[in-house]
Amino acid sequence: MARFHTLSARLVRSVPLSEFTKHLEFEVNGSPRFGFVSGQWLSLRASAPDGEEITRAYSIASPPSDNGRFAFCLNRVQDGFMSNYLCDLNEGAEITFQGPFGSFILRPPLRDTAFIATGTGIAPFRSMLHWLLADRSRHEGRQFWLLFGVRYERDIYYREEFERLASEHSNFHFLPTLSRGGPEWTGLRGYVQEHLPGIVGVRTDVMAYICGLDKMVSANRELLKSLGWDRKAILYERYD
Numbered sequence: 001m002a003r004f005h006t007l008s009a010r011l012v013r014s015v016p017l018s019e020f021t022k023h024l025e026f027e028v029n030g031s032p033r034f035g036f037v038s039g040q041w042l043s044l045r046a047s048a049p050d051g052e053e054i055t056r057a058y059s060i061a062s063p064p065s066d067n068g069r070f071a072f073c074l075n076r077v078q079d080g081f082m083s084n085y086l087c088d089l090n091e092g093a094e095i096t097f098q099g100p101f102g103s104f105i106l107r108p109p110l111r112d113t114a115f116i117a118t119g120t121g122i123a124p125f126r127s128m129l130h131w132l133l134a135d136r137s138r139h140e141g142r143q144f145w146l147l148f149g150v151r152y153e154r155d156i157y158y159r160e161e162f163e164r165l166a167s168e169h170s171n172f173h174f175l176p177t178l179s180r181g182g183p184e185w186t187g188l189r190g191y192v193q194e195h196l197p198g199i200v201g202v203r204t205d206v207m208a209y210i211c212g213l214d215k216m217v218s219a220n221r222e223l224l225k226s227l228g229w230d231r232k233a234i235l236y237e238r239y240d
């Protein structure tokens with residue numbers, strides 16, 4: 001069986017994204033060789049109050065960098081241990097983890113791509129899109145749509161960042177979708193899958209990456225398959 005090193009990292013920045021969600025940035029301790037590919041996740045370990053060792057996976061929400069830093073986009077889960085433990089950490093606190101793991105990564109050759117997320121499922125796409133759009137040679141000639149489903153306007157995490165990326169790159173289309181938007185909301189409404197046919201039309205040569213809770217991932221996979229998509233063109237990551 002493969003063995004993985006346990007690494008540690010220090011929380012250097014903690015920013016609330018909404019009432020129950022945080023953006024956390026960490027710096028890896030003493031391991032300049034720590035590297036990952038956009039879309040991968042880390043396995044975190046901590047001791048619960050009863051002494052039980054808890055391990056949970058978290059997608060990396062930042063693009064690869066050579067400064068040993070990475071970020072998470074974390075949601076407090078009611079009565080859950082790890083998510084609340086991490087959201088309660090103070091700057092300077094240490095975590096231990098293994099990784100990176102996962103094959104939910106951009107597959108060459110790059111095609112026009114629909115990224116479909118709800119909630120903190122945005123994490124791997126923030127990493128992928130920052131990486132892709134940082135270098136013309138990585139994205140030239142391709143179209144990218146980010147369908148991001150949340151309940152309310154205030155839950156559109158990283159909104160300014162994605163709006164800025166969309167204004168700077170005519171091939172990146174940011175499509176936040178609210179399931180409970182107020183009357184003032186002029187953007188998309190409902191569930192993300194309702195808008196997929198409108199984006200991809202009858203094309204089946206687009207790649208789809210889907211990330212979020214199981215119910216939403218299944219709904220989007222089923223829809224794409226019913227539209228005639230090849231299952232190999234649909235990659236997904238389930239959080240539960």
Ligand SMILES: Cc1cc2nc3c(=O)[nH]c(=O)nc-3n(C[C@H](O)[C@H](O)[C@H](O)COP(=O)(O)OP(=O)(O)OC[C@H]3O[C@@H](n4cnc5c(N)ncnc54)[C@H](O)[C@@H]3O)c2cc1C
Pocket residue numbers: 041054056057058059060072073074075076077078079080081082083084120121123213237238239240
């Ligand atoms: C590959 C992978 C990547 C992940 N990346 C992220 C990430 O980037 N950000 C993030 O916030 N979470 C992510 N998760 C979910 C995370 O691993 C934990 O499951 C979550 O934080 C709950 O852990 P907990 O110990 O607080 O609660 P637990 O006690 O483990 O969970 C309590 C209950 O909540 C359900 N649940 C699990 N995750 C969620 C959720 N996100 N929203 C609502 N209910 C949930 C579980 O099914 C369980 O029934 C990822 C999961 C996987 C498998």
